[in-house]
Amino acid sequence: MGEQRVRGHGPPQWWRYGPPWWNRPDGDAEPGRARLPWRSTVLLTAFVLAGSHFAAHGQYHREQLDGYARVLLLVASGLLLWRQRYPAFVAYGTATAALVYLGAGYPYGPVFLTVAVSCFSAVVAGHRRAAWGAIGMLWAGHLLVALWLYRWLPPPGDGGANINQEIVIATWGVAVVAVSELARVRREQWARERADRALAARRRADEERLRIARELHDVLAHSISVINVQAGVGLALLDTDPEQARAALTTIKAASKEALGEVRQVLDTLRAPGAAPRAPAPGLDRLSELVEQAADAGLTVDVEGEPPSLPPGADLAAFRIVQEALTNVVRHSGSRHARVCFEGCNDDAACGGALRLRIDDDGPATGADAGGSGNGLAGMRERAAALGGTIEAGPRPDGGFRVLAVLPLKSKAKAKEDDR
Incomplete structure (x- = not known):
């Protein structure tokens, strides 16, 4: 040889x-x-x-x-x-x-x-x-x-x-x-x-993997939770109420189609790094869709306050935080009612230039932890930290569970420019 x-x-x-x-x-x-x-x-x-x-x-x-x-x-x-x-x-x-x-x-x-x-x-x-x-x-x-x-x-x-x-x-x-x-x-x-x-290349690759993991988790956890609830409803009503079972199957079809579209968008970024996405990233303008999907899963959601206009990164983070919080309510809470409250504005003097986003449910927890397995909460914290914000999540004193996110309405670089 x-x-x-x-x-x-x-x-x-x-x-x-x-x-x-x-x-x-x-x-x-x-x-x-x-x-x-x-x-x-x-x-x-x-x-x-x-x-x-x-x-x-x-x-x-x-x-x-x-x-x-x-x-x-x-x-x-x-x-x-x-x-x-x-x-x-x-x-x-x-x-x-x-x-x-x-x-x-x-x-x-x-x-x-x-x-x-x-x-x-x-x-x-x-x-x-x-x-x-x-x-x-x-x-x-x-x-x-x-x-x-x-x-x-x-x-x-x-x-x-x-x-x-x-x-x-x-x-x-x-x-x-x-x-x-x-x-x-x-x-x-x-x-x-x-x-x-x-080392910098490995760090960028790790950050990109974490970002993709967060996106996939948020998309799949929410959609599969809705599908799971509706599948249970459909099976329970298949013989006694075929029309209601048909509506549940229709909801499953719509939720799975939306999940497939978002997963495909995330995977496209892996196949063609740096390419422009085929569809815009979701934001608070799609909050009504989340409310409708939660309603299909049997959860009533009240929205208090007007969702502000946010930069793309903050808009996506706020949307995913609300999505993950509502998913946790569907999966881990016995309550069928949740509240999404927006507190904040673009006026620095009035509110410090920060958005306070609060999601509450009345509980009680149906599993070991009303907050979920921990991956969703970790993803929410990472999203908030990337924008310079914070996340607080835990049981409320009067029962139920609360997620409180504080997100700056402008980037750190912009804040430094304003200080000058």
């Missing part, structure tokens, strides 16, 4: 990553381990060998390149194959090979490039001490050779270096590590930015 994959990849993959035995017998790198940088190492090795050959022509006082010199250059360059897997070892290894090369009296040249590349990789990988240590070892060794050991090392008759030359080498070493540190910092910044973007 390994040979088939290598032949299938063709020469470009072989040239880039090297033979399969450089990584694993089957030609695939182990999970979590970087590929060997085969191509860049070959190019660096060729450059170091060719550059050292040309550099030797102008340094007649140094030893000429021979087989031992080329072996040292190959060792220093070949170690770069493992610079991503073992950056600290490669940094010290290339520095040692370069130091032996220079101590043997061979010409100065691109051998320093191998040390620079290995130290750069070590710093970027987080092995900063290893990079500084390798550079310091190379400079200290060269200083020792140039000021003292040159008397016993080739080439014969070579004089010691002056302090200026050592300062140049030290400056070069500091510059290499400084550039590496800058690259490391930039790489960490890019990594943080990518992580922040990914």
